[in-house]
Amino acid sequence: MHKKLVEIKNLKTYFFVEDTEKQKSLHLEISDPVLMELYKTDKYLKNKVPAKAVDDVSFDIYEGEVLGIVGESGSGKSVTAYSITRLIPDPPGKIVSGEVFFKGKDLLKISFEEMKKYRGNEISMIFQEPMTSLNPVMKIGDQILEAILNHEEISKEEAEKKAIEMLTLVGISSPEKRMKDYPHQFSGGMRQRVMIAMALALHPSLLIADEPTTALDVTIQAQILELMLRLKREREESAILLITHNLGVVAETCDRVIVMYGGKIQEISEVDPLFEKPLHPYTVGLLSSLPNPDLPMEELKAIPGNIPHILELPKACKFNTRCTKAFDKCFEVEPELLEVEKNRFVRCHLYESEK
Amino acid sequence: MSEDKTQKQVSTSILKKRWKKFKTLKRGYYSFIVILILYAVSFILPLFIGKDALIVNYKGEYFFPIFKFYSAESFGQNIQGEANYRLLDKQYKEENSGNWVLLPVYPFSPNENLLSELAGNPPHTPSSAHWAGTDDRGRDVFARLAYGFNIGLSFALIVTLLTYIIGIAIGAMLGFYGGKVDMFGLRIIEIWSTIPFFYLIIIISSILQPNFLLLTFILTLIGWISITYYMRGEFYREKARDYVSAAVSMGAKNKKIIFSHILPNSLTPVISFAPFAIVANIFSLVSLDFLGFGLPPPTPSWGQLMQQGVVNIEYWWLITTPLIAMFLTLLAIVFIGEAIREAFDPKVYSRMR
Numbered sequence: 001m002h003k004k005l006v007e008i009k010n011l012k013t014y015f016f017v018e019d020t021e022k023q024k025s026l027h028l029e030i031s032d033p034v035l036m037e038l039y040k041t042d043k044y045l046k047n048k049v050p051a052k053a054v055d056d057v058s059f060d061i062y063e064g065e066v067l068g069i070v071g072e073s074g075s076g077k078s079v080t081a082y083s084i085t086r087l088i089p090d091p092p093g094k095i096v097s098g099e100v101f102f103k104g105k106d107l108l109k110i111s112f113e114e115m116k117k118y119r120g121n122e123i124s125m126i127f128q129e130p131m132t133s134l135n136p137v138m139k140i141g142d143q144i145l146e147a148i149l150n151h152e153e154i155s156k157e158e159a160e161k162k163a164i165e166m167l168t169l170v171g172i173s174s175p176e177k178r179m180k181d182y183p184h185q186f187s188g189g190m191r192q193r194v195m196i197a198m199a200l201a202l203h204p205s206l207l208i209a210d211e212p213t214t215a216l217d218v219t220i221q222a223q224i225l226e227l228m229l230r231l232k233r234e235r236e237e238s239a240i241l242l243i244t245h246n247l248g249v250v251a252e253t254c255d256r257v258i259v260m261y262g263g264k265i266q267e268i269s270e271v272d273p274l275f276e277k278p279l280h281p282y283t284v285g286l287l288s289s290l291p292n293p294d295l296p297m298e299e300l301k302a303i304p305g306n307i308p309h310i311l312e313l314p315k316a317c318k319f320n321t322r323c324t325k326a327f328d329k330c331f332e333v334e335p336e337l338l339e340v341e342k343n344r345f346v347r348c349h350l351y352e353s354e355k
Numbered sequence: 356m357s358e359d360k361t362q363k364q365v366s367t368s369i370l371k372k373r374w375k376k377f378k379t380l381k382r383g384y385y386s387f388i389v390i391l392i393l394y395a396v397s398f399i400l401p402l403f404i405g406k407d408a409l410i411v412n413y414k415g416e417y418f419f420p421i422f423k424f425y426s427a428e429s430f431g432q433n434i435q436g437e438a439n440y441r442l443l444d445k446q447y448k449e450e451n452s453g454n455w456v457l458l459p460v461y462p463f464s465p466n467e468n469l470l471s472e473l474a475g476n477p478p479h480t481p482s483s484a485h486w487a488g489t490d491d492r493g494r495d496v497f498a499r500l501a502y503g504f505n506i507g508l509s510f511a512l513i514v515t516l517l518t519y520i521i522g523i524a525i526g527a528m529l530g531f532y533g534g535k536v537d538m539f540g541l542r543i544i545e546i547w548s549t550i551p552f553f554y555l556i557i558i559i560s561s562i563l564q565p566n567f568l569l570l571t572f573i574l575t576l577i578g579w580i581s582i583t584y585y586m587r588g589e590f591y592r593e594k595a596r597d598y599v600s601a602a603v604s605m606g607a608k609n610k611k612i613i614f615s616h617i618l619p620n621s622l623t624p625v626i627s628f629a630p631f632a633i634v635a636n637i638f639s640l641v642s643l644d645f646l647g648f649g650l651p652p653p654t655p656s657w658g659q660l661m662q663q664g665v666v667n668i669e670y671w672w673l674i675t676t677p678l679i680a681m682f683l684t685l686l687a688i689v690f691i692g693e694a695i696r697e698a699f700d701p702k703v704y705s706r707m708r
Contacts, residue, residue, distance in 0.1 A: 085604060087600065087603060087604055116606045116607075116608065117606065118606070119603070119604055119605060119606035120604065120605035120606035120607075121606055124604070124605070125601070125604040125605075127597060127600070127601055127604075129597050132596060132597040132598060133597045133598055133600075133601040134598055134601070135598040135602070135615075135616050135619075135620065136369065136598070136620065137368070137369050137370075137619045137620055138615065138616070138619070139368075146602075146605075146607065146611065146615070147605045147607075150605060150606045150607050150608070150611070151606060182368060182369065184369075195601070198605065199605075
């Protein structure tokens, strides 16, 4: 295995939402001393309860790997990724505690001014919506130039050369001419290419792709994924953190997968074992809910129930409301994330005895 | 690719597209052209309307009185003080001695007393020489209207520009930083806006002699408030957009985000609003002049003419001509505003039937 690039330890990102009724009983419930302290010092939190979007998440990203985070909407996968670059809207969001070591430096301890030196330069992001992620009144070229000039002290001509180079790399024809175009003259797939060109212009060590293909149609999806992987292959040491709810994309592109549910990591695994033998009941449910073209006429096996409201997550195991294999212990004690095989972690009582 | 050459794609910015759309809206576009030309001409108005001759040829020598003061004696005119070029023109024509005078098309100045040349008591009725008659001090009304146009429009443009600069800056600040800045900023603005500015102007005018600068200053003090609300709202909306998040995630600095990302995307409402702000400011100046708290006499002003018209209601041209002038000007600017609004509207007007 390669060196660790990012090390995330006990990350907790909460969104504080107003709820007067719950607030009354809240103080009895708070056991976390950090949260307790926060409530004492921050007046803004009065009458607010924490929605635990990311609750005690720890994982590592290694150099050169593609790490996928999968989960339903609201499972905390995006917030986890945004917490790495601290792009959490505050208020209402807050990174309550935890550590994010990037190349040995804790990103949660530095100032936002310092953070800007990392954003775009060391850690870049690609967003879900290519249609709205580009400034509609700025030329494409200018936007890429800006991304480059944010961090590098080079002349405009040099930056322009670099921007054209990047646009060629992401497969945009006649880039010199297209530099002068506005976003509305590009299709969705082309815009996502521009976003990728922008994100990769400064050769970041970590590329966070937040559902980069969700808003695109299937043929373009494949192209964009292929492009991202090709660009990654050219630079051995860089890593990609791919957030998606599309298990097909995960199987195709990722080296390792994190399955999240209810703000917690439920399973971490290398990609092939996960698809061969999913351990966590939630992962099993996710995989079996995929439509299988080999077996026609079969009804889709959806996971029963809905993801619970974030303020009403169950006490013990977060999945116990929908789990088919839940037994008494699941409603009493929260399971730990245990390493059941090598590089294979599961948070489920079913596998505790095996250890 | 060979196709690229045949279908040559021209990059058009959104602003250019809007300008193109604006051009197709004939009423607004022609109003814009007319106002633009009239305003440009009003800066060289002495060439067209004024008492000073453009060129005087006296004894084979050329003089340009429009740029320089000449006494009457230097042209052989038998009056005291500055030469009267209208009389000089008549005199030369009678003498027929090869001397000549080239007068402006409309040879009367706005502040010139014509009592010595006109029979009877002022105000004089409109005639072929004086298109809109004279006012109660024997000054040519048409010349005063023409010069008043420049002053009124300049005043409105300057006030609008200043209020926009201040309003946009403060609104952007409130909207971008939000939180406590917004909270306290808005309260200060609310307190500020409760000051009764009309009385303030009247009080100031009664103490100090109001002039162009002072009036600009006072009206700017009031005018920026409404722009602030617009900009604040726009910034609040735009800063949550994806492209701003994308720019932040690229490590852009606050300055860059404000000026090159959010600001150009938030200007639409204030640009559409600008012509109406200009209309409002012209109207403010006319109102103040009408009430006698505006520009000091003898500055040619529409409001002051209207005030004369109300006092001398039997002399109809004193009230009708400035009203018509103001009506046409404001109408043209409102047409421009309407066209700008439509050009900036992404939706084509339609409804289901």
